[in-house]
Amino acid sequence: MQRIIVGSEALAAGTVTRQMLRTKYVKLHHNIYAPVDMTLDARDRAFAAWLWSRGEATLVGHSAAAMHGTKWIPRDAPAELARIRHAATRDIIVRNDTIRADEICVRGSIDCTTPARTAFDIGRRVTGDSAIIRVDALLNATGCKVSEVESIAAIVRRVAHALAQ
Numbered sequence: 001m002q003r004i005i006v007g008s009e010a011l012a013a014g015t016v017t018r019q020m021l022r023t024k025y026v027k028l029h030h031n032i033y034a035p036v037d038m039t040l041d042a043r044d045r046a047f048a049a050w051l052w053s054r055g056e057a058t059l060v061g062h063s064a065a066a067m068h069g070t071k072w073i074p075r076d077a078p079a080e081l082a083r084i085r086h087a088a089t090r091d092i093i094v095r096n097d098t099i100r101a102d103e104i105c106v107r108g109s110i111d112c113t114t115p116a117r118t119a120f121d122i123g124r125r126v127t128g129d130s131a132i133i134r135v136d137a138l139l140n141a142t143g144c145k146v147s148e149v150e151s152i153a154a155i156v157r158r159v160a161h162a163l164a165q
Contacts, residue, residue: 007027028091029048045063053081057083059080060121068107069142072134073134081093081094114144116149120156
């Protein structure tokens with residue numbers, strides 16, 4: 001089975017050698033590697049970015065949507081993280097959004113935004129038909145209701161209004 005690894009951990013465990021890392025793996029991010037013949041999808045990119053964050057980040061946007069099983073997420077979409085103090089890097093977007101605790105859920109031991117929060121974020125950041133297609137796919141994959149997304153939008157509007165005063 002192909003899998004994404006943390007290079008230093010794999011070296012310490014003896015599961016790979018430095019030669020193997022150089023020849024059989026491709027570096028995705030600092031200390032994060034994938035087998036050279038692995039075709040990465042959005043979920044793989046999300047997982048790799050989460051590993052890069054040392055498990056400290058919350059997956060948001062396309063990355064959270066991929067973890068929720070959403071179809072129609074571009075294979076080459078950059079990973080999106082929040083709640084992390086690292087600067088963005090190539091192929092990783094770091095969002096500075098305020099995410100409430102009740103807008104976070106766990107998928108496979110990884111913190112992700114809830115389907116409603118994920119739909120809200122995609123809806124405000126992706127333009128045109130692409131936003132409609134991706135949000136619709138997310139709602140279908142998760143059973144999330146439009147009313148749940150509307151609740152998130154209302155809360156964000158109230159917070160923004162309060163901060164503006």
